[in-house]
Amino acid sequence: MSEQVKDVQVGPNGKKVILEVKNLTKHFPVGKGRFNKQFVKAVDGVSFRLYEGETLGLVGESGCGKSTLGRAIIRLHEPTSGEVIFKGENVLAKSRKEMRKLREDMQFIFQDPYSSLNPRMNIYNILSEPLVAHGYFKRGNELKEHVLELMKKCGLPPYYCYRYPHQFSGGQRQRIGIARSLALDPTFIICDEPVSALDVSIQSQILNLMMDLQEEQKISYIFISHDLSVVKHISDRVGVMYLGSIVEIADKDQIFNNPQHPYTMSLMAAIPKPDPNEHLEMSMIKGEIPSNVNLPSGCKFHPRCPFAKDICKQTDPVEKEVAPDHFVKCHFAGEFNVKTED
Amino acid sequence: MAELVRNKKLLDVRDLKVYFYTEKGVSKAVDGNNFRMYENETLAIVGESGCGKSVTAMSILGLVDEPGKIVDGSIVEYEGKNMVGMSDEEIRDIRGNEISMIFQEPMTSLNPVFKIGDQIMEAVLLHEDVTKEEAKARAVEMLTLVGIARPEKVVTDYPHQLSGGMRQRVMIAMALACNPKLLIADEPTTALDVTIQAQILSLMNDLKKKLGTSIMLITHDLGVVAQMADNVNVMYAGKVVETAPVKELFANPKHPYTKGLMASMPSLNTEGGRLATIEGSVPNSLYLPKGCYFADRCPNVMDKCRESQPPTCKIKSRHHVSCFLYEDVDLNKKEGK
């Protein structure tokens, strides 16, 4: 490896930093105009840290760039600029070959259990392929035992081995997807809405499976979802994204009990509570998400924000640390006194 | 909601069975559904994918296509006519006029090559004897009603020019244009973001109050149910397993499936960490067991559950459960019915 190995950093809570993302940006060109090229600013200067063994939830509505961010981190989309440091190594400076090696340690779980498995391959081939490709096994009994072990870990009975994806339900397919991402024994997995295509009763099975695996294998997750309640169950820390930026990131308890960004608050208020006695707070948030080609001036949230003042239209707020490890991008962060619980 | 005095009956579905005759065998999508709908109420039908909730709605509108077929049962509308076996023409007269529907994916249910205004006008012109100008005025009025700013402009827009939330508003406007008695909403907010969902749900609640339209809300989201419904039917593998008023259901769920569903749903109100689960998965509708369909996943399963279909037990007035666990407390039996 040609990279200088930096000292492994330690976060304020004494945990090791496994991944550090600095000012990551991903712009997609739109339109074919040669001169006035426009860009979709899918991810627009995102920085955060992921600690060892924790789950960082990333929430936001469609188009906020959460999936693109996940893909940019492991270079499924090549980032436009910024830095990604994984275990002290600069991911973005790796060659294709070095990247291939690094990918053993960082994996991805996809959203759509239907399109994420090759319809022409059986489960055994899907799971054994990465093991053979990276030279861990030759084809044979040892490989088969390992694959069966992997399937067992993910709650798949051994007789599923030679079946094809179309013979499974969504939940079982998602288990296969998880098993595939675990095949190379990674320490870091990005999960892109892994349960949003599943039914409630299946969703909880998959979430529990993921939590069990994390405990067993000390995996760090980035868990991308549009559903705050799912994120609340699986995450240790939560980042809220809006139009390509993280507007608030903090410990789970901080986010849910003491949200400081108006967007986080309205997102929580908008979730229908499964309790007929509690009435849906008629959402404070107005209008719809603007297009991320022509971003609003100043704070990107100001056109929808119930508390917007003049300053919000003019200057983009900087990140403030309102409590230890609780960062908010709002001019008035720390001045809100909204309690959601109790 | 009037708990004691019930409103006029709007729809009475008895013993509805809808089967799909596929190459692999007969799939029992809806297998003996019974329920009533009353004026001015919201009935939520909850269940997971494949439980037959959408097929139930489709059969009410006479939209079940080959290889599906309504094999048994009756759907009696408020005037006492049975909609099963009606001619296409009669059904078409009811559809859109007295009963209308909105779908999950607003983009695919709007025709991309026609202007929004024309699509709403078409529905009005089809069912009512009005001039084009009146129809157009109605279109603008409906768009205003569903909270679209500058409706005069939007009538000349094409569907692709609108956002997802706007399109769903347009769909609602279109569905309500003929002032139907019943609006069937099939997962109306599933494709939308939470903040937009909240807007659409509150719009639907407002419109129900304003226009007195009953709503049949098909959803998988218990949160939406709690916020919207007056009464709830819980469906599993083609059958209604529990039916109750919404507060009663959430306070006192009886069927093991309902309980499991509530426990396994992540929510902001509960602590994080492991979730309760329902083991296994929904049975294949081609190979249904002879006993209770939930038996394989049920934590309280008994021998007799695998032998025969459970009876429908009355827990309270308007709270019914199909489960062997409640045979002893069945009010129907005690009342000697």
Add this chain to the structure above:
Amino acid sequence: MSKDQVIEPNVVVREEDQEVLGPWRIAWNKFKKNKIAMAGLILFVIIVFAVIFGPIIMGQSVNDFDFAAKGQGPSLSHLLGTDEQGRDVLFRLLLGGRISILVGVVSAVITVLLGVIIGGAAGYYGGLIDNLLMRFTEIIYSLPFTPMIIALGATMMWVEGNIKMIVVSFLIGLLSWPTLARLVRGQILSLREQEFMQACESLGLSDFSKIFKHLIPNVLSIVIVNATLSMASAILTEAGLSFLGMGVTEPTPTWGNLMQLARDISRFQNMPWTWMPAGVMCFLTVISINLVGEGLRDALDPKDVR
């Protein structure tokens, strides 16, 4: 350890007993159920067997002339009669079938190779390569097929019969790949967007296995269907060319140049056994291939493999 999958004993038996079928097996089962396609397949197999083994069993050669029986109608010694040179029509018909079908196969192979390689490269690499390859494809596509092939056939008149056959196959193959190339490119573009291709990337698989294990098997169904149909049309094109005298020429027989005999009005009226069987065989072959192709199209429909 996850205890999520607690499976009741009766469920285990039921699930395990379920037959495990791969996607190709399912397609074959579906094909078998399609009676018309099966009839086409059986007919085609019979024709292929007949043209391969028929001439061997009859044990004649192209230059066998039976001068005693010139221009005779069907009889026991010559089942389909003889032509004006005293050659056995049945023998020439079967031998001609060999060549016609061979032309079909060779040009279909060329079409598939060029179509898959060019379309595949365009779809997989995208960008400039895609642009260049697709513009080239469009140029070939916009050449008027029939006049081109007649003109090229005519300029190749000097080539000898046996080699002419190869030349004709190449001409047809070289002019008919663009349709397939476009289809393959479109398919690969849509496959690239599928999450399982991104999964390959995130698993760090090599380009080789991405192309050969993940992309190719998923475009194969389109290619197979297209190959059968282009084989049928190649047989027809060759027959047309040879009928006009621009394709394979005497003494090598093909169905096309056998049908050419009908251009002489007296033969057309008086010796139908010399030209009619070739027309019938050509028709039967093409229709059987097309039926098989249609059957494959239904059986391999990717929408149903879910």
